[in-house]
Amino acid sequence: MAGGRRDLTRDPAAGHCTPVAPAPDLDTFPKLLVAAAARLGARTALREKDLGIWQETSWRQYHDHVRDFSLGLIALGLRRGDKVAIIGDNRPEWVYAELAAQGAGGTSVGIYQDSNLVEVAYVIDHSDAVFVVAEDQEQVDKILDMIEKLPQVKNVIYSDPRGMRHYRHPALISFAAVEERGRALGQSRPRLWTESVAAGRGDDVAIICYTSGTTGFPKGAMLSFRNLLTMAASLNQVDAKLPDDEFVSFLPLAWIGEQMMSLASSLELGFTVNFPEEPATVMEDIREIGPHIMFAPPRIWENVNSMVQVKIMDTTRAKRLLYELCMPVGYRVADLRFARRPVPLAWRAAWLLAHGLLFRALKDRLGLSHIRSCSTGGAPLGPDVFRFFHAIGVPLKQIYGQTEISGISCIHADDDIRFHTVGRPIPGTELAISEQGEILSRSPSVFTGYYKNAAASRETLAGGWLHSGDAGYLTEDGHLVVIDRMQDVMQLAGGASYSPQYVENRLKFSPYVKEAVVIGKDRPYLTAMLCIDMAIVGKWAERHKLGYTTYTDLSAKREVYDLLHREVEKVNETLPAAARIQRFVLLYKELDADDEELTRTRKVRRAFVEERYQEVIAALYAAAPAPVPIDAVIRFQDGKTARIQTTLEVRELLPAESSPPALSPSAAGARR
Amino acid sequence: MGVPNPPQPHAPPPAPPQLEVRNATLRFGGVTALDDVSFAVESGSIHAIIGPNGAGKTSMLNAVSGVYRPQQGRILLAGEDITRRSPHARTRLGLARTFQNIALFKGMTVLDNLLIGRHTHQRCGIWRGGIYYGPGRREEVAHRLVVEEIIDFLEIQPIRKQIVGTLAYGLQKRVELARALALEPKVLLLDEPMAGMNAEEKEDMARFVIDANEDRGTTVVMIEHDMGVVMDVSRRVVVLNFGRKIGDGTPEEIKRDPRVQHAYLGQEDAATDRRQAAAREE
Numbered sequence: 001m002a003g004g005r006r007d008l009t010r011d012p013a014a015g016h017c018t019p020v021a022p023a024p025d026l027d028t029f030p031k032l033l034v035a036a037a038a039r040l041g042a043r044t045a046l047r048e049k050d051l052g053i054w055q056e057t058s059w060r061q062y063h064d065h066v067r068d069f070s071l072g073l074i075a076l077g078l079r080r081g082d083k084v085a086i087i088g089d090n091r092p093e094w095v096y097a098e099l100a101a102q103g104a105g106g107t108s109v110g111i112y113q114d115s116n117l118v119e120v121a122y123v124i125d126h127s128d129a130v131f132v133v134a135e136d137q138e139q140v141d142k143i144l145d146m147i148e149k150l151p152q153v154k155n156v157i158y159s160d161p162r163g164m165r166h167y168r169h170p171a172l173i174s175f176a177a178v179e180e181r182g183r184a185l186g187q188s189r190p191r192l193w194t195e196s197v198a199a200g201r202g203d204d205v206a207i208i209c210y211t212s213g214t215t216g217f218p219k220g221a222m223l224s225f226r227n228l229l230t231m232a233a234s235l236n237q238v239d240a241k242l243p244d245d246e247f248v249s250f251l252p253l254a255w256i257g258e259q260m261m262s263l264a265s266s267l268e269l270g271f272t273v274n275f276p277e278e279p280a281t282v283m284e285d286i287r288e289i290g291p292h293i294m295f296a297p298p299r300i301w302e303n304v305n306s307m308v309q310v311k312i313m314d315t316t317r318a319k320r321l322l323y324e325l326c327m328p329v330g331y332r333v334a335d336l337r338f339a340r341r342p343v344p345l346a347w348r349a350a351w352l353l354a355h356g357l358l359f360r361a362l363k364d365r366l367g368l369s370h371i372r373s374c375s376t377g378g379a380p381l382g383p384d385v386f387r388f389f390h391a392i393g394v395p396l397k398q399i400y401g402q403t404e405i406s407g408i409s410c411i412h413a414d415d416d417i418r419f420h421t422v423g424r425p426i427p428g429t430e431l432a433i434s435e436q437g438e439i440l441s442r443s444p445s446v447f448t449g450y451y452k453n454a455a456a457s458r459e460t461l462a463g464g465w466l467h468s469g470d471a472g473y474l475t476e477d478g479h480l481v482v483i484d485r486m487q488d489v490m491q492l493a494g495g496a497s498y499s500p501q502y503v504e505n506r507l508k509f510s511p512y513v514k515e516a517v518v519i520g521k522d523r524p525y526l527t528a529m530l531c532i533d534m535a536i537v538g539k540w541a542e543r544h545k546l547g548y549t550t551y552t553d554l555s556a557k558r559e560v561y562d563l564l565h566r567e568v569e570k571v572n573e574t575l576p577a578a579a580r581i582q583r584f585v586l587l588y589k590e591l592d593a594d595d596e597e598l599t600r601t602r603k604v605r606r607a608f609v610e611e612r613y614q615e616v617i618a619a620l621y622a623a624a625p626a627p628v629p630i631d632a633v634i635r636f637q638d639g640k641t642a643r644i645q646t647t648l649e650v651r652e653l654l655p656a657e658s659s660p661p662a663l664s665p666s667a668a669g670a671r672r
Numbered sequence: 673m674g675v676p677n678p679p680q681p682h683a684p685p686p687a688p689p690q691l692e693v694r695n696a697t698l699r700f701g702g703v704t705a706l707d708d709v710s711f712a713v714e715s716g717s718i719h720a721i722i723g724p725n726g727a728g729k730t731s732m733l734n735a736v737s738g739v740y741r742p743q744q745g746r747i748l749l750a751g752e753d754i755t756r757r758s759p760h761a762r763t764r765l766g767l768a769r770t771f772q773n774i775a776l777f778k779g780m781t782v783l784d785n786l787l788i789g790r791h792t793h794q795r796c797g798i799w800r801g802g803i804y805y806g807p808g809r810r811e812e813v814a815h816r817l818v819v820e821e822i823i824d825f826l827e828i829q830p831i832r833k834q835i836v837g838t839l840a841y842g843l844q845k846r847v848e849l850a851r852a853l854a855l856e857p858k859v860l861l862l863d864e865p866m867a868g869m870n871a872e873e874k875e876d877m878a879r880f881v882i883d884a885n886e887d888r889g890t891t892v893v894m895i896e897h898d899m900g901v902v903m904d905v906s907r908r909v910v911v912l913n914f915g916r917k918i919g920d921g922t923p924e925e926i927k928r929d930p931r932v933q934h935a936y937l938g939q940e941d942a943a944t945d946r947r948q949a950a951a952r953e954e
Contacts, residue, residue, distance in 0.1 A: 051820035052832065163879070165886050280830035 027202030028225040030066070030103035032267040034197055037063035040243075040270055046092050049277035049285055057092055059270075065092070065179065067193045070100035072182030073131060074192070076155055076173075080105030080199070083127045083208065087111040087120065087142075088135025090249045090275045093159040093175055095263060097133040098253075102206055102225075103197050109208045109220070110254030112600035113139065114593065116635075119218075119600075121146040123210050127220055127451060128152055133175070136160040144169055202226040208451050209256050211403045220451035221403045223256075231406035231445040232264040234426045238411055239373050239397070245271035245292040246370070250282045251300075255601060256407040257377060261295050264406075287367035294371060297378035298385070299602055301396065304366055305385045306511035310536050326354035330391030337390070338418060359392040368394050375399045375411065379603055380482060382505030386419040398422045400482060404466055405429075406445040410480050421479035431480060432465065438486055439472040440465035471497075488606060490521045498579050503528075506574060507581075510567040511536050515591050517609055518581070519617055527620040528584040529613060530564060531555075531591055537563070552646050555586040561651050568653060583620050583652050585628075587613075588644055594635050616648060625650035688751030690715040690891045691736065691859050696745035698728075698735055698915075705731040706742060707915040713859070713908075715750075718885050718892045720902045722926075723912035724935060729895045730772065732912065733861050736893070737769045738762045749859065764792050766858035770848045770865060772895075778837035782828060782847050783819065785836055789854030790815040819854055825888075826850045826880055842873040846880070853884060860884065862894035866901055874898065878905050903927070911935065 026032050036045070037059045046057040057065075073084065084101035086108060088094055098108040109127045111120055113135070120142050124132060132153055134140045140158050147153065147169070158164065159175035186193060206225045210218040249262040262273045271293070276285035286294075312323050333351045336343045343351075363369050374389075377399030389396040400422035401408035409431065412423035425431045429443040446466045449457035460467050471483040483489055484499035491497055500518035507516040507528060514533040520526035532555050540563065541548055548554040564586060572580040591597040597609050610617060619628040628648040633641050689712040698706040705728045713719045721729045734740045736747055738759035746755045754762050776785050794801070794815065800808040823829055826846055831839060836847060845865060852860055865881065866874045878901050884890045896902050902909060903923040911919035911926060913935040919926050926932055 051817065051824060052829075053820075162887070163883060278827070278829045284830075 027229065028102065028197070028200040028204065029099055029206060029228075029263060029267055030070075030197045030200055032229075033059075033063055033066060033099055033103075034194075036267065036270055043270075044272050045266075045270075046095070046273050046275065047289075048092055048275040049281070049288075052277075054274070054288070062092075062096075065096045066099040066103060068179040068182035068186065069096050069175070070103035070182065070196070071185045071193060072178035072180070073100055073106070074104050074196070075181040075185045076131070076178065078104050078106055078131065082106045082131075083109050083129040084131045084133060085109045085111055085124050085127060085129035086133045086253070087115070087139045088113055088133070088159070089279060090251075090253055090258075090262075091135060091159065092275060093133070093135070094253050095273075097157075098207070098263065101131075102200065102204075103193070105196060105199060105204070107205045107208055107222075109210070110252070110259070111210070112252050112254045114252075115142075115600060116594060117142050117145055121149060123218065123220075124150050124153065127208055127210075130154050131157060133157045133159070137163040140164065140167070140172070144172075147171065200225070202229070205448065207259060209259070209403045210254070219453055219456055221447045222449055222451050223403075223406055223447050227406045227445045227447060228259065228264040229268060230428065230443075231260065231408060231426075232268045234428045234443075234445070235260075235408055235411065236265065236269065237427050238413060239375070241265055241269045241271055241293055241373065243270040245269075245372075246274060246289050247271055247293045248274045248276065248282075248286050248289050248291045250276050250279075250286070251296060252600070255378075256403040257295055257297070260407045261293070283367070287365070290367055290370040292370050292372045294368075294374040295399070296374075296376060297601060298376050298381035299379075301376050301381055301385055301389065302508060305388050305509075306533065306536060308362065308366075308388075309511045310539065314539070322358055326358040327391060329354040330359065330393070331387060334387055334390035338387075340416075355393060362392055363394065371395075373397075377401065377408070378601055380501055380505060381419075382509050383419045384506070384509040390417070400480060402466070402468055404447045404460060405441055405443060406447070408445075409441045409443065416479075418479065421475060421481050423480065424478050425480070431474065433473055434467075436486070437471045437473065437483075439468040439470045439480065439482065441468065442466065485606075488521065500526075503571070503575065503579060503581070506571045507568065510564075510571070512540070512564060512567055515604065517591075517604055517606065519610065519620065523621060525582045526579060527617070528568065528581045529587050529609075529616060529620075530568075530584055531587050531589075532560065532564065534590070551590065552588040552644055555588055556646060556649065561586060561649060565651055565653065572653065581653060583625060583650055585616055585620065585648050585650050587616075588630055588632070588646050588648060589634055592634070619648070619650050622650075625652050688748070689713055690717070690750055691893065692748040692751075693732070693736065694746045694748070696732075696735055696742040696747065698731055698740055698742045704915050706735065706912075708745070709912070709915070709917045710745075711910045711917065711920055713891060713893055715858075715891055716885070716889060717908060718881065718894070718906045720906035720909045721893065721895045721912060722897070722899075722902055722909060726914070727912040727935075728915040729912055730863060731915075733769065733863055733893070733895060737767060737861055760792070763855060763857075766856075767861065768852040768855040768857035768859075769861035770845075770852050770863060772863040772867065774841075774844050774848050776836045776844060776848055776851065779835060781833050781835055782839075782850075783823075783832050785847060785851050786819040786822060786854045787815060789851040790819060792855060818856070822850050822853050825853070825883070842869050842877075845869065845873075845877065849877075849880060849884075853888070853890070857890060859891045859893060862892065862896075864895050864897065866896060866898055874901060881905060 026035055040059040042058045042060060044056045045059040045062040047054045084097065084106050086094055086097045101108045109123065109129055111123050130152055132143055134143055134156055136158065140156060143156050153171065155173050156171050157173055157175055157178055161174060202225045204225060205222045206228055207223050208220040209223060210220050247261055247266065249258060251258045253262065266273050274289050276282045312320055329350045333343055333347055371394055374394060375397040381398065386396060397412040397417055399408050400410040408426060409429045410422045410425050429441060432440045434440055442465050469486050471486045471489045473481050475481060484501045488500055489497050490500060500520060503518045503526065504516040507513050507530065512533055513530055515531040517529045518526055534551050534554065537554060537560055541554060544559065546557060546559055548557060554560060568581050568584055591604060591609065593600050593602065596605065597612065598604060616628055619626060628650065630644065630646045630648050632644050634644060635641050691713040694710050696706050696709045709732065721732060723729050731740060735742050738757060746753055748754065749765055749767060754765065794811065796808045796811050823832055826849065828846060828850060831843060836844060849865065866877050869877060881892060882905060885892050906923060909921065909923055909926045910917060911932050918935055919929045919932045
């Protein structure tokens, strides 16, 4: 990379602040879209990979689709203030539908596309949605199955007709047909669209975001245009996005993070949003686009990291040697920068060499060659993963926020990234810590309340502050440190408070561990329930000539237990004695959102999991560890169930000072 | 598929059936593989051929696709006699097939396999194709578009550029179907499309066959052992036993047909007898 060498974390482009003061008359998404269509016209607004080719939509076409669909909704009977529910994968039609609903004075309600029947029906019913925009047969089936219980729904609009040739439900209508009606209405009333957009106000509710909630029913957070647009503008001041940037939209559009980027920020700043071909092609599509901006929850970064580790295990000896030579250089430089110590010239040179030999190729493979602004949010990311990305020169930042504050309240500055904090508040945001240690925040982006849930709204907004439910503290120089959910913070036997999430993140850094649930609150010692990563452990098993059939079978193998045993021991070495894992089990299935064990944003619903696996937990705390008989039912997205019967082994870790457990020699030699 | 989706009999087509077999007899030396078999497949139908092992199902398909030539009888495609035509000539007339044992180029990518499926439709020769400018390029782009539509149709985008030999069996079967569809056939012959698949893969494959039939208007003739699938998917069923046709009707009629029951159960009886005999000997 001649000439273009840039500092690890500092980027000239990111340093300057694009002055974004959204003109007072551009206070809604549709108004911004109309303005962008006039200003940017033929420039590419959206791109979708279809038939193997990136098909482009200009700002002008984007606007025309939204206008036609919006008028179509009005023709079908949408009134101002009505709700439109949208469900489907990330496609241009998703954003057309949202902006069209808003253009007609309505509110958009996103539904996670992998939700099951009951969840979909709950959100549609609770939000009083009169129209549902569903992508394809799969989603339409979910809604038609429940349509009797959803009397207020006037129409179900689908964009992909595939497989629905014989569907004759009176409420069904295609996306194209709605646009057609819109065009007809537009011809008879040419000023209707302009008037309808002009009638929108910044304080109108733009979206209702159903928060996945790690407890109880989802709650619908109402966010106004003002909330979302001030958030985008403030965020842009500390983390600049440029009109020429590329962004790949691959996380659920029902998630606030994706609303933040693909809608609020893109409309305000005019960067291009790319939609992948299929969920299964995301990694390849990201590589083709080479985005400048990326925002993803920890799970994605963790996956990328373990993917790299697995591929390295699989590669040739020479490449593995190169990896083992270069990574320590990267780590060393990253650590110096984290400590904000100067990087000696020799180390800089070594890093440059490592970059040329490995990091550049690695970043290219991951589609991160052009990355300038990349952040993780939604849950804490383990420090090891953080270090990995910084080592290879990807300036990953932590974002902190809730749906209720339009997604973000804190972020790292470009030159001040520390992995144990979540950075400082963005402009316009105030932070405080309550007497109980809860993180409170206040900003123009704080939501107006939960839809049809005044009690919860009052509780969350008590005293004019947004109560996050997270425990945390501020460092002396104003960085926020998040400990864990208030109710999860544990008192150890010694009296110190400790976060299970921290231990879980350490465990999850092991490529073999997909998910970890650490238990220990009000208990004598810590234990863990681990889910193995089927792909990686499966590969490991193959290499060690270990036959297996299903996930359940693989996770019950003695050799796999031995493998994970060693991984847990490694983690234990880094933890204070009182916070070490003393017993663990390998669960017979992965935690799954369809079984309500994870939220749709894939966070563990701790209370639910602890109740569901209470027998397992009882065995973890039994006087002597004994195998637990399991007879469980698992549920699939379409409502089908399957039964699992097995026996679960409880593994006890010996205290560090006694002799190490017997390892099978073949397995011991396996690791790198 | 949550909404009832009954196979709707299409309006009776004008005159000749899409595919017709008239009194076909095929012998290998002393063995009569097909014995005076006749049946007709209406345009737009899904036709299943069933029968016990060795009944002559694959021989039937081979006779239709031109691998074997029956000693007697005729085979007509849309009224045209193709009995004496070579396999590739039949392909050009709109006949495509898949094989019981996957027949793909294992060392090539999925995309290349499908593009080869387009070969019969290519008009540019080595020169115009090689220059890749003007008509050669236009044609290549048009063929790629057809192939991409099929990739989208069968939802195999994630494996577009993978080498076929590295794919799982179920996926290879799907690629084979894609390769056959790339020919844009009028009649698609499927030889055990669901053999060796798990329940989920079967469900997917059944959906693709129905979609190919309904959305793309392809007439389907398939050999299948899974009776659940046969009864669900097909409009008509032909039953063969020892080379003879012993049944021809809708799935309901076939289920009730005593001769069909005998052909299947008779085998069962014989097996039971053998087991009993073996037990007596011990």
